[in-house]
Amino acid sequence: MSFLSDMALNQSEIEVVCGALEEWCEETRTTLDSDDGRDAATVMLGLYKTGHGTKGSILQAMRRVNGE
Numbered sequence: 001m002s003f004l005s006d007m008a009l010n011q012s013e014i015e016v017v018c019g020a021l022e023e024w025c026e027e028t029r030t031t032l033d034s035d036d037g038r039d040a041a042t043v044m045l046g047l048y049k050t051g052h053g054t055k056g057s058i059l060q061a062m063r064r065v066n067g068e
Contacts, residue, residue: 009048013048016048016053016054016055016058017041017044017045017048017058019055020044020055020058020059020062021037021040021041021044023055023059024040024044024059024062025037025040040062043062043065044058044062047061047062
């Protein structure tokens with residue numbers, strides 16, 4: 001399987017990751033189009049791809065990553 005096909009998401013998956021990212025950015029007062037925002041998007045995509053399949057699960061994992 002190629003890297004690109006492994007990273008591809010369908011619309012509902014995009015909505016889950018984007019929803020988590022938007023909420024995280026709001027909570028942390030981070031601009032999406034910043035280094036921290038892009039880093040968070042990358043981490044959240046990885047979390048989704050490794051089994052965190054809901055917005056809540058992604059956010060919980062991000063809070064653990066951030067030591068909250």
